[in-house]
Amino acid sequence: MNIIKNTFPTEDLQRRDAAHHIHPFTDQAELAQKGARVVTNAEGVFVTDSDGHKMLDAMAGLWCVNIGYGRPELAEAAFRQMNTLPYYNTFFQSTHMPVIELSEKLARLAPDGLNHVFYASSGSEANDTNIRLVRQYWALKGKPDKKIIISRKNAYHGSTMGGASLGGMQSMHEQGSLPIADIHHIEQPDWWSRGGDMTPAEFGKFAALKLEEAIHQYGEDSIAAFIAEPIQGAGGVIVPPDTYWPEMQRICDSYEILLIADEVICGFGRTGNWFGSQTLNIRPDIMTIAKGLSSGYQPIGGSIISDEIAQVIGSEEFTHGYTYSSHPVAAAVACENLRILEEEAIVDTVRNVTGPYLKSKWESLGDHPLVGEAKIVGLMGSLALSPNKKARAPFKVKEGTVGVICRQHCFNNHLIMRAVGDRMIISPPLIISIDEIDLLIDRTLNSLDVAYAEVKNQGLWEAGASHK
Numbered sequence: 289m290n291i292i293k294n295t296f297p298t299e300d301l302q303r304r305d306a307a308h309h310i311h312p313f314t315d316q317a318e319l320a321q322k323g324a325r326v327v328t329n330a331e332g333v334f335v336t337d338s339d340g341h342k343m344l345d346a347m348a349g350l351w352c353v354n355i356g357y358g359r360p361e362l363a364e365a366a367f368r369q370m371n372t373l374p375y376y377n378t379f380f381q382s383t384h385m386p387v388i389e390l391s392e393k394l395a396r397l398a399p400d401g402l403n404h405v406f407y408a409s410s411g412s413e414a415n416d417t418n419i420r421l422v423r424q425y426w427a428l429k430g431k432p433d434k435k436i437i438i439s440r441k442n443a444y445h446g447s448t449m450g451g452a453s454l455g456g457m458q459s460m461h462e463q464g465s466l467p468i469a470d471i472h473h474i475e476q477p478d479w480w481s482r483g484g485d486m487t488p489a490e491f492g493k494f495a496a497l498k499l500e501e502a503i504h505q506y507g508e509d510s511i512a513a514f515i516a517e518p519i520q521g522a523g524g525v526i527v528p529p530d531t532y533w534p535e536m537q538r539i540c541d542s543y544e545i546l547l548i549a550d551e552v553i554c555g556f557g558r559t560g561n562w563f564g565s566q567t568l569n570i571r572p573d574i575m576t577i578a579k580g581l582s583s584g585y586q587p588i589g590g591s592i593i594s595d596e597i598a599q600v601i602g603s604e605e606f607t608h609g610y611t612y613s614s615h616p617v618a619a620a621v622a623c624e625n626l627r628i629l630e631e632e633a634i635v636d637t638v639r640n641v642t643g644p645y646l647k648s649k650w651e652s653l654g655d656h657p658l659v660g661e662a663k664i665v666g667l668m669g670s671l672a673l674s675p676n677k678k679a680r681a682p683f684k685v686k687e688g689t690v691g692v693i694c695r696q697h698c699f700n701n702h703l704i705m706r707a708v709g710d711r712m713i714i715s716p717p718l719i720i721s722i723d724e725i726d727l728l729i730d731r732t733l734n735s736l737d738v739a740y741a742e743v744k745n746q747g748l749w750e751a752g753a754s755h756k
């Protein structure tokens with residue numbers, strides 16, 4: 289194999305990076321001071337930086353490297369396709385082999401009735417497609433006023449104008465005059481921080497009923513769709529109470545609105561089934577896909593839509609598309625990725641072996657003094673850090689302070705974990721082995737221990753106003 293070896297001093301690379309590269313979701317000035325981590329290569333569940341540190345990547349990159357790093361089959365699929373047909377569009381009544389094969393595979397893997405795919409190069413773009421798609425669908429059905437899309441606070445649906453508007457992150461809305469018109473956000477099913485005195489079951493119903501309230505408020509005749517991640521990912525791996533989705537599904541069934549499941553993280557095995565909708569018993573009309581679709585080896589996303597929507601949308605020209613919709617190289621790589629996921633029974637292994645194993649270990653972290661609750665479904669999990677579990681209290685110090693301390697200790701222990709506020713989250717590659725799960729838990733425990741000591745030493749072990 290051809291490994292390009294890094295021969296530049298790290299500081300030199302960091303300086304050049306800071307001089308010309310603007311990073312996403314990053315405070316540039318702060319980064320320029322600290323210097324970016326230069327990642328040079330990766331294998332399996334491990335990534336290596338320019339100083340030779342080999343780190344367990346418990347985030348699978350950005351939730352996407354489902355089959356793990358370093359699979360030569362995907363490189364070969366890209367190489368073959370580039371040599372055969374590196375690019376052609378699918379706009380003007382053209383098509384090609386990779387996209388035919390990929391669409392057929394996706395229709396087979398997706399829940400019944402979802403058999404048609406519109407491609408994009410990312411999850412954000414796919415959600416932008418969804419906005420236009422659902423509004424056009426209702427317009428074609430003679431209901432042009434059905435335009436509003438209901439989403440949830442703290443949801444993540446991408447970073448384009450449409451994606452960030454669908455998302456419920458306030459810090460994103462504050463930049464660039466968002467959300468765009470006709471998008472409304474309701475309560476999120478985050479019992480830990482929003483459940484007050486209710487039991488999880490009560491709060492699940494309470495949060496779900498907010499959808500019905502919104503339908504009454506805006507009127508069924510003005511609402512096109514409801515969009516949600518089966519399990520909120522970037523919002524902090526918020527696992528909804530068991531009562532939530534059944535009630536949401538009931539509401540979606542009783543009114544004439546479309547249900548969009550944003551499967552960008554939950555799709556392709558993350559929750560132990562091919563799609564999160566299957567794990568949570570959701571029957572969507574549209575699913576957004578990206579990330580695990582190609583295990584991140586190529587940028588590709590899309591919308592898998594129902595037969596009925598495909599028929600209606602197909603009755604007239606849909607004036608929408610991206611130059612790279614159904615890109616042949618991305619499609620070929622995605623096909624190869626799906627082949628590996630299927631033939632190596634990776635999704636079954638998550639459901640029956642590694643998922644249950646990690647769950648038992650992960651939930652036992654809930655006993656650590658720094659951890660308030662430990663939640664996990666399949667291979668996506670979170671730890672809410674708290675100085676007082678009983679009261680479900682946040683820290684008195686600014687939200688995120690303790691999370692960042694903990695994350696830093698994870699890095700020091702060669703473990704890549706992310707902090708969302710004071711929630712620590714994981715989403716490791718789906719090919720993680722039992723031994724590697726043991727290592728992950730070991731390093732997490734060590735990191736929690738030192739973080740706990742540091743929080744106490746710094747005098748930060750103080751509770752703020754309780755969530756109860």
Ligand SMILES: *Cc1c(COP(=O)(O)O)cnc(C)c1O
Nearest residue numbers: 410411412444445446550552553
């Ligand atoms: C990452 C993500 C997106 C956006 O995908 P990009 O490929 O980053 O544009 C959309 N929805 C969810 C649920 C995501 O996690």
